[in-house]
Amino acid sequence: MYPYHNKIKQRIKNGELKTYFYSNSYPKIGECLVLVFKTEPNYRPIRPYRYHEYLDLLETETKLNAGKQKS
Template sequence: MYPYHNKIKSRIANNELIRWEYVEAYKAISPCLVLYFNTEPYVRPIREHRFEEYEIILKDINL
């Protein structure tokens, strides 16, 4: 199993995150938090049940 969220959090800690936004829908995920990175894979969608977890991390980031 791919450690999806662990890898994303590691990339955020490594300052690879360049932007994030909430969108109504992203592919089959609705609503969605979309994270944009400066390295591949460039876009990572987050499902609603993980929003609170990521909001804690994102509140301390200056973009």
């Protein structure tokens, strides 16, 4: 079994995340949070029941990246 969420969280921490958005009609999933990465695979959908695992991580990484850009 592929450790889907562990790999995604590691990619976020490695600074590979480009952006993210919410979708109401992602193919074969419907509502989800879509993480967009700089490297393949570029798009990674997260189902609503997993949002809570990502919101704090995304907020922290966004602040860290904003600090890096100011330097």
